[in-house]
Amino acid sequence: MLPIIPLDMRGLGQPQKYAAATSLIDPAAASLREIFFDDEFFHPESRIYQDFAEPLKKCGLKTTLDRIIVLDRLNTYTSNRYSFELLSARVKALLQLPLSKELGKDADFLQTLGKKCWLPARSDDGEYQLTDPTNCRDQKDFHLVGQVMPTLRFRVGPVWRLCFHWQDPITADRLVSQLAFGIEKSDLQIVDSVLSYMAKSSQRSEYLQLMNGMKVIWSSEKCFVKPDIAYQVGAHNLVPYLHNVEPGFWSAHSSLLANLGVRLSPTSRQLLEVQQQLESISPLSHGALRVALEVTRLVSLDATSSFTSLKIPSDKGDLVGVADVAFNDLGPCDLPDNIFLAHPGISREIVDRLRIEPLSERVLKGDLGISDFDEEEFDQREEVTDGIRDTLERYPKESTFHEYLANADDCGNASEVNWLLDETTYPGHSLITPELARYQGPSLLVHNDGVFREKDFEGLKHVGRGSKRDDATTIGKFGRGSQTMYHWTDVPMILSGEFLLILDPQQLHLPMNYRIGRRKAGVKIKLSRLRRDCQDQLAPFNGLWGYALDVDRYNGTIFRFPLRKEGSQSDLLETSIHSLSTAKATFQGAFETARLSLLFLRNIRKIDLHIRGKSLGWEVRTEKVDNVAFSDWLSIQVKKASPDAGGGERLKICEMHPMVFSIVTKEQ
Numbered sequence: 001m002l003p004i005i006p007l008d009m010r011g012l013g014q015p016q017k018y019a020a021a022t023s024l025i026d027p028a029a030a031s032l033r034e035i036f037f038d039d040e041f042f043h044p045e046s047r048i049y050q051d052f053a054e055p056l057k058k059c060g061l062k063t064t065l066d067r068i069i070v071l072d073r074l075n076t077y078t079s080n081r082y083s084f085e086l087l088s089a090r091v092k093a094l095l096q097l098p099l100s101k102e103l104g105k106d107a108d109f110l111q112t113l114g115k116k117c118w119l120p121a122r123s124d125d126g127e128y129q130l131t132d133p134t135n136c137r138d139q140k141d142f143h144l145v146g147q148v149m150p151t152l153r154f155r156v157g158p159v160w161r162l163c164f165h166w167q168d169p170i171t172a173d174r175l176v177s178q179l180a181f182g183i184e185k186s187d188l189q190i191v192d193s194v195l196s197y198m199a200k201s202s203q204r205s206e207y208l209q210l211m212n213g214m215k216v217i218w219s220s221e222k223c224f225v226k227p228d229i230a231y232q233v234g235a236h237n238l239v240p241y242l243h244n245v246e247p248g249f250w251s252a253h254s255s256l257l258a259n260l261g262v263r264l265s266p267t268s269r270q271l272l273e274v275q276q277q278l279e280s281i282s283p284l285s286h287g288a289l290r291v292a293l294e295v296t297r298l299v300s301l302d303a304t305s306s307f308t309s310l311k312i313p314s315d316k317g318d319l320v321g322v323a324d325v326a327f328n329d330l331g332p333c334d335l336p337d338n339i340f341l342a343h344p345g346i347s348r349e350i351v352d353r354l355r356i357e358p359l360s361e362r363v364l365k366g367d368l369g370i371s372d373f374d375e376e377e378f379d380q381r382e383e384v385t386d387g388i389r390d391t392l393e394r395y396p397k398e399s400t401f402h403e404y405l406a407n408a409d410d411c412g413n414a415s416e417v418n419w420l421l422d423e424t425t426y427p428g429h430s431l432i433t434p435e436l437a438r439y440q441g442p443s444l445l446v447h448n449d450g451v452f453r454e455k456d457f458e459g460l461k462h463v464g465r466g467s468k469r470d471d472a473t474t475i476g477k478f479g480r481g482s483q484t485m486y487h488w489t490d491v492p493m494i495l496s497g498e499f500l501l502i503l504d505p506q507q508l509h510l511p512m513n514y515r516i517g518r519r520k521a522g523v524k525i526k527l528s529r530l531r532r533d534c535q536d537q538l539a540p541f542n543g544l545w546g547y548a549l550d551v552d553r554y555n556g557t558i559f560r561f562p563l564r565k566e567g568s569q570s571d572l573l574e575t576s577i578h579s580l581s582t583a584k585a586t587f588q589g590a591f592e593t594a595r596l597s598l599l600f601l602r603n604i605r606k607i608d609l610h611i612r613g614k615s616l617g618w619e620v621r622t623e624k625v626d627n628v629a630f631s632d633w634l635s636i637q638v639k640k641a642s643p644d645a646g647g648g649e650r651l652k653i654c655e656m657h658p659m660v661f662s663i664v665t666k667e668q
Contacts, residue, residue, distance in 0.1 A: 005056065006045040017041060022060035022068070026053075029063050034093035035073055037082060065097045067109055077118045084128055088120035095138075095156040104162045113163055121150030133164035141166070143193035147181040148174045169203050176210040183215055183224045191218065192252060199256040208259055217262060219243035227260040234265030237294040241274040242266055268305045271295045275311055275319065283317035292319060293345045300353040306517060307354055313343035323372070323515040326359040327351045333359075357514040365511055367533045368432065368525050372513045385505050388572050391483040397582070400488065401590045402597070403481030404446050404559065409601045414450030414557070416606035416621075418545060419587055421445075423580065424612065430536040432502070432523065435509040439491050439562035440540065442580045444587070446559045447545045448604075452496035457524060460494070460501065486572050488583060489561035495541050496557035499524050506571060528552040584611070594620045595638065 003018045008027075025032045025042045027049055036042050043049070044056060053061075062069060073094055077087055103109055114133050121136040122128050124147045136150040138161070145151065161167055175194060182190030195216070198207045217230040225243045229235075232250055235242035245262060266274075275295050281288045296312045299305055311319040315328075320340045327348075328341045335341070342356055365372075395403075401419075408414040421444060428437030460482070485492045491509055494501040503522045504510045510520040530537050531549055540560060541547050547554045564570060566579045587609050594607040598620060610617035619639040 006048055007041040008043040008045050009041065020060070021056050022062075023072075024056075024061055025069075026057065026061050026063045031093070031097055032062065032065065032069070035069075035090050035097070037076070037086065037090065040076075065094075065099060067103055067106070070094070070099075070103075070109075071112065074112065074116055074118055078116055078130075084120060084130075087130075088128075091118065091120055092152075092154050095152075095160050096154070098157060099159040099163070101159055104159050110163055114165075119152060121152050123150045124148065133166070137166055137170075141170070143178075143182075143190045144170055144197055145174055145178055147190075148177045169201055170197070172203060172206045172210055175207060176214075179211070179216065180214065186224070188218060188249075191216070191224075192249075195253045195256055199253065204256075204259070211260065216260065217243070217257065218246045218249040220246050222246070227257070227262050230257075230262050231266055232262070232264050234298065238266070238271075238274060238291055241277060241291060242270070266298065268299050268302045271299050272309055279311065279319055282319075284313060284319070289313055289317065289343075289345075293343065296346055296354070297350055300350045308515070308517075310354070312346065312354070312356075315341040315343055317343075322354055322356060325356055326362045327356045329358045329360050330363075335359075355512065355514055355517055357512065361511065364432075364533060368523075368529045370511055370520075370523055370525065372515045385572065387480075388483050388486050388505060389574065391480045392487055392573060395480070395484050395487075397484070397487040398586055398590070399481070400484040401587065401593060403484050405597055405601060405604060405607065407482060408448035408450060408557075409604050411448070411450040411453075411456065411557075412603060414448035415603060416449055416608075417604055418447040418607075419445070419590075419609040420447070420544065420612055421580070421583055421587065421610075422540065422612040424540070426539040427536045430534050432525070432530075432534050432537055433509060433511055436491070436502075436537070439489075439493075439509070440536070441565070442563050443540060444488050444561045444563060444583050445540075445544065446561075447556060449545075449556045451555055452494070452499070452501075452557055456496075457499070457501060460503065460522070485559065485561050488563055490564065490570055490572060491562060493560040493562070494557065495527070495538075495547065495554060495560070497555075498526055498528070498553050500527060500530055500538065526552070527554070588618075591618045591620070594618070598622045 003020045005019055005021055005024060007017045007019055007024070009016060019041075021044075023042075024044050025036070027033075027043045027046070033042075044061070049056065057063065073090070077091060082090075117130045117132050119131055119133060119136055120128060121131050129150065131150050136152065137145050138152040139155045140161075142151050156164075175198065179191060179194040181187070182194065198204055201207065213226065215224040215226050217225050217227055219225050219230060220236065221239055221243060229242050230245050231242060232245055235244045245257065250257065272295075274291065278284065278288050278292050278295075284292055292313045296310070299307065299310050307322050310322045312322050312325060314320045314325060318340075325340050325342045327346075339359075339362070341359070342351060346356075405417055408417045421442075423442045425442070426440040428434075428440040431437060431440075486505075490506060491502060491504050493503075501522065501524045502510060504519065505521055507519040507521050510523055512519050527538070531552075535549060538549055541558055542549050544558060545556055547556070547558065563580050563583060566581075590609065594609075598604065598607065599622075605623070606619070606621040608617060608619035619637075621637045623637065
């Protein structure tokens with residue numbers, strides 16, 4: 001179009017100029033006026049505009065921003081004719097004008113915008129400069145990139161952002177560098193902005209990789225810490241080793257914090273790692289002691305932990321293995337140097353959860369010679385209790401009589417076996433553990449005059465897996481015969497030589513082994529120690545077959561099987577409980593079996609059964625007959641007292657060769 005429209009010269013005394021309508025601005029478009037400088041002429045002369053406004057618009061007078069205006073402004077802004085301040089104001093006005101979406105799709109237009117340095121930005125050092133859109137961002141992104149690339153001090157319209165590609169992801173290195181600046185300056189606004197941006201970005205995994213090892217978590221102590229020592233809860237008293245995340249920070253960034261490895265609360269493994277750091281401090285400082293006590297409390301709450309690696313504060317302020325510490329339930333007392341007491345800041349509730357040994361128990365175990373270090377002693381694992389159940393299913397209760405005759409005969413130094421039913425209940429105050437008081441009642445006992453050798457005790461360490469299994473010359477089938485005692489009892493006791501042995505395959509009643517967190521399966525204790533510290537434990541044996549409480553060695557062996565009570569339950573038995581009444585009937589009925597058994601035993605010459613304190617029972621014995629022609633003829637002597645005989649005795653003596661004993665018995 002021809003330049004025929006007179007321009008508004010604003011009375012500046014300059015020669016009149018003319019322009020085409022397409023290069024002029026509608027005076028009514030006030031926002032467009034802001035993008036021009038004061039020395040530019042861009043309006044039609046006012047009289048002409050008043051008379052011909054509509055025809056001028058139809059001829060191309062500009063009422064809104066378009067491509068021509070933008071490109072004209074770019075040429076003017078990059079002409080170096082104006083100061084930075086004047087230029088900044090016009091660029092700001094331009095970028096806040098609406099731009100059509102069609103221009104945002106014009107490749108040539110976008111290329112022209114991107115290659116010119118015309119945007120007034122301030123760098124991180126405070127210097128202002130003109131830069132191209134690819135190397136700056138606007139005020140909206142200031143907290144995301146303000147310290148790593150120039151930024152405008154104002155926001156631009158949404159279509160302009162599309163034209164500048166500012167909707168594209170910020171590069172990972174720039175974003176992480178901005179984050180590092182925010183952390184260094186403790187600028188929570190920058191850190192919040194960057195983390196929120198990362199959480200929504202498709203490049204989250206790349207950001208997370210670059211953040212590895214950064215102190216990016218805002219803690220409740222108002223400082224930044226690494227993710228591996230930060231938790232949502234549970235670390236308040238573990239500072240400076242572990243920290244809680246500040247609640248508002250957690251709420252704002254919980255998803256990203258989970259990706260960074262921040263956990264809900266410290267695990268036992270992480271608590272033990274704190275403990276390892278504390279071990280270098282001896283004695284513990286006030287702050288370290290506070291942390292150590294909290295570690296102890298938190299680990300005790302973990303029901304899945306074995307506590308074997310835990311070290312807790314002692315009363316002397318050092319960290320000591322939990323198995324080496326005792327809880328002082330005795331009050332002030334003199335202790336040897338090798339006994340450590342738990343710190344008084346550890347509550348009794350925590351002591352119970354950690355299964356810390358009471359001092360009274362440790363002293364008693366020391367006096368009795370019970371050690372927690374040799375757990376191989378009488379250790380009976382789950383397969384043993386399963387084996388016992390299997391044995392009791394295969395062997396009836398009556399087989400107990402045969403098996404203990406065979407065991408006595410096998411030992412080689414026993415000549416008699418004596419059975420006794422004892423209905424007495426004995427005192428239960430001075431025992432190895434209070435739980436054993438329930439086994440001070442009625443019992444079945446069997447005695448032989450042989451003494452246990454060490455290998456016999458060793459055989460009972462693995463009951464059901466004894467040496468007899470592979471010895472074809474012994475009577476006990478597969479070595480399981482001794483397990484028939486569990487038909488009658490859960491806790492058998494054997495007194496022989498210098499020792500009392502107590503077995504508890506279910507591990508419910510004997511002293512606790514605090515090192516492994518379960519009760520002992522068996523203990524072997526010298527009689528001399530027991531009669532000094534736990535005399536009631538020996539009371540049921542007193543006065544039987546020559547044993548007395550004042551001796552430290554007994555030349556014989558007494559098995560005591562405390563009987564289960566009527567109506568009680570046992571995990572060792574799947575059938576009904578065999579109680580005192582069952583025992584009476586069973587062993588009174590063993591009389592005929594005893595007469596036959598003597599002929600086939602190599603060493604046993606006498607078997608009897610009595611009820612303690614009553615003149616009821618029977619006795620069978622054999623003796624060599626000297627006045628007959630054959631040296632292996634036996635004299636069988638039988639005594640039997642019963643209520644039917646009025647408490648009296650019947651004596652029957654016969655002499656015969658063993659080979660014909662059973663025939664004679666049948667004929668009689």
